Amino acid sequence: MNLWRLAVRATTPADRRTILTTALAIVALGVVMARMPGNRATVYRDNRPILALSMDRDLTTEVAGRLGPVKIQVEGGRIRLLEYDSPRMIGTRTGWIRDAGGTTACVPCGILIRVEGEPGEETREYDAVAH
Numbered sequence: 001m002n003l004w005r006l007a008v009r010a011t012t013p014a015d016r017r018t019i020l021t022t023a024l025a026i027v028a029l030g031v032v033m034a035r036m037p038g039n040r041a042t043v044y045r046d047n048r049p050i051l052a053l054s055m056d057r058d059l060t061t062e063v064a065g066r067l068g069p070v071k072i073q074v075e076g077g078r079i080r081l082l083e084y085d086s087p088r089m090i091g092t093r094t095g096w097i098r099d100a101g102g103t104t105a106c107v108p109c110g111i112l113i114r115v116e117g118e119p120g121e122e123t124r125e126y127d128a129v130a131h
Contacts, residue, residue, distance in 0.1 A: 065109030
């Protein structure tokens with residue numbers, strides 16, 4: 001027996017409407033909750049803001065980290081940790097971030113970058129902060 005016919009026989013019209021409505025609601029929720037691209041980034045050292053960057057123009061800059069200078073690159077509306085003196089360079093593996101609420105960090109250097117959006121936009125908060 002055909003799977004479609006079996007599904008039609010096993011459900012009522014109300015069941016099928018409920019399934020369709022639920023599927024559409026899930027898709028709509030996904031669209032609404034999609035992250036918005038950010039327009040600025042804040043660089044923190046030891047949980048204190050030290051630099052605000054616009055993500056509208058391309059640049060490479062350097063900030064002082066605990067282990068030495070940390071290069072940060074902004075390009076095409078996205079930002080990344082480019083290079084620094086750290087044992088494993090884990091922060092560079094995050095790659096480019098662009099969405100509001102996105103973060104990347106070099107913990108040994110004490111540097112964190114957070115992308116922010118327009119005032120009033122929903123952004124996700126940090127999962128945790130370590131001191």
